[in-house]
Amino acid sequence: MTLLSKMTEWQLVCLDKFIPHIEKLPAQDLTRARLFVGIIFYGLTLNLFVTGVRIYISGWNPATISVAYIFLALSTLLAIYRITGKLNLITDITLVTALIAIGNTLYNDGGLVSRAIMWLTVFPLVSQAVGHRFKAKASVIAIWVIILITLYGHSYDFIQTTEPLAFLMARGITLAIVVLFITIVTLIYDHSRQNLTRQLTIEKENAEQAFRQKSEFLATMSHELRTPFNGVLGMLELLEKSPLTNQQLHRVSLAKNSAESLLVLINDVLDYSKIEAGKQQIESIEFDALELFSTIVKAMAYHANEKGIELILDTHLLTRNKFNGDPNKIKQVATNIISNAIKFTHDGNVEVCVRTELQDEYSNIIVSIQDDGIGIPADKIEILFNSFTQVDASTSRKFGGSGLGLSIAKKLCNLMDGDISVTSTENIGSTFTFTIKVNNSSAQQKTINLPSIHNKNIVIIDGNKRVLKSVSQQLKQSQANLSLFTDIDEALLHLNSHKNTQFDLIMVDVNTPNNKGIIAIQEMKKISHLSNTKFVAMTEINTLNNEQALADIGVDLSFSKPIVFDDINQSLLLISDQHNNKLASSHAKTSLITLENAQKILVVDDNPVNLEVAGALLQGLKIQPILANSAKKAFEILTQYSESNVLSGILMDCQMPEIDGFQATQSIRNGELGAYCKTVPIIALTANAMAGDKQKCLDAGMNDYLTKPINTTKLLAAIEKNIMLKD
Secondary structure, eight states, rough: HHHHHHHHHHHHHHHHHTTTTTGOOHHHHHHHHHHHHHHHHHHHOOOOOOHHHHHHHHSSSSHHHHHHHHHHHHHHHHHHHHHOOHHHHHHHHHHHHHHHHHHHHHHHOOOHHHHHHHHHHHHHHHHHHHHHHHHHHHHHHHHHHHHHHHHHHTTTTTTSSSSHHHHHHHHHHHHHHHHHHHHHHHHHHHHHHHHHHHHHHHHHHHHHHHHHHHHHHHHHHHHHHHHHHHHHHHHHHHHHHSSSOOOHHHOOOOOOOHHHHHHHHHHHHHHHHHHHOOOOOOOEEEEHHHHHHHHHHHHHHHHHTTOOOEEEEEEEEEEOEEEEEOHHHHHHHHHHHHHHHTTTTTSSSEEEEEEEOOOOOEEEEEEEEOOOOOOGGGGGGGGSSSSTTOOOOOHHHHHHHOOOOOHHHHHHHTTTEEEEEEEETTTTTTEEEEEEEEEEEEOOOSSOOOOTTOOOEEEEEEHHHHHHHHHHHGGGGTEEEEESSOHHHHHHHHHHHOOOOOOOOEEEEOSSGGGGGHHHHHHTTTSSTTOOEEEEEEEEEGGGHHHHHHHHOOSSEOOOOOOOOHHHHHHHHSSSSTTTOOEEESSSOEEEEEEETTOEEEEEOOOOHHHHHHHHHHHHHOOOEEEEEEEHHHHHHHHTTTTTTTTSEEEEEEESSSOOOHHHHHHHHTTTTTTTGGGGOOEEESSSSSSTTTHHOOOOOOOTESSSSHHHHHHHHHHHHOOOOOO
């Protein structure tokens, strides 16, 4: 920043203190106020300097007193404005004061400096008054009237002065010409300002209109793209579950991955448009932060495992777990950054650390994602969060992506009163840190406790030092004695050399080359003083089917990495007072719905592909689908049912010709198709995903809302939540 820029900034800070209610002033009035205060301030500064010089040279003579009057007048104007805040009133008073001052200078010669001081401050104030009131002609006429009156008074001895009439005439004409010139310049400036204002207004309206059209276009395109995508992904999912050769299965998998990548891009564009349109709303619901981040890393584990990357979650600094906020938006931000970390890391680790800063009513959740990836050049970091921006073109070509993910993540953080930052070193890695402000839940737990296992001996074997460090930090509060090993042979040597030590729990990462971890457990089971030891196997996400095999060799508990709080908790329960001898599993089993009572769900959609997909998905869930390609067809079907033979529920498409899903739902709720189906559960199926769409569905009488493409897991959850199926 240059010296001139610094002085200008300092000047604005100082002078703005004289402007009352500055935060409420429109831009145009703020400009006028700053001009007024600036003129007065510099006029007073110059006046004080000249007054001091005159007093020093000639004392308090008439010329000095004249200059002092100017100081008094300017100070009074500034004080009145500071007290009243009425800028328009002050400009009117200024105009009157200026006219009096002009008349005074005609016959009272205070010297060139005195007139210069007065005129330098008077002329801009006059121009501002003219610019405000748009009475240029009246101002000029008033000035000429004062000049003529002064000259007339002098000619007839009403005004006593020693100045010759010719001098007064010359001063008056000069003054009038100067005032006329200033008035003309003011009018030209004001006319230009008005034209510029009108042009800016037109451009602003055009920009707003274009912005609205863009948002509407994106929303429409989102709907139009999601509808066929529902069919594409649905059919690929059904095809993937059908009998295929390995080559066919491989090709279907590639097609499905490509379709899902394209859907991510569509969702990014839609999210961006929602944020830009101000329609992205932040919810406030209770959530468990510990459970949320455990779910996030477990969901990302398969992708990391495919690349041979270790994904680590460290929550030992998360001292509370229940908050009120928007878990879906937090998940979106975290998933985006973790996904990027995995994408740009070829080998090594991606570590997610979660901590909290606690306040009385709210807390800050701070999440750091550190990777061992390619890093980011220092000169590219500042543009990293710009929309549609990649670090470089080659990165975009090699890794893909729209360049919207981090921009959306930052905007979502800002919407949740937080922010996101990054530090990075090329070829070393990057650390992204985002902060989210959440409210403390009334059901808040003060601490997150592990079972107390004071002085129990625990051995952890994992080839990754950062995994060992993370687990050991989370086990500190358990007060156990920890022995950490990165080498299996070293661990076996330690166990064999401490025959008098009771080892209570041994945790082993079994995914080592040549099944060395499994072999090590089998060796340990043969050691006599480990006969009462509990064994926990840590596996990769893609080896979950080995649970029974692990149980057969004596493993008491197995879970997939990354290690989360529940995994550690389950492990410690094996050696705590709540010991359970049964083989536990941290993996929830998906519930299955049976067809025992021939449950029927009506699917209403005008797209035949979507109908087939929804029908096949319901059949896969052991539910009998009834298909209708229009609301009218649905009405015909509904009239065939009665109180003793009623449908279990309805999946209703919102966008249909003639009668849309909202109108159809209202007809059902109003009892137009019989009282027996007024309360039938209705779940909206729509390609619209803008803010307010869900509420629109609920207001129409629907029970829930699902966006296309249909996700089997979400569909099952919605059915279990809203449709009471009979046993």
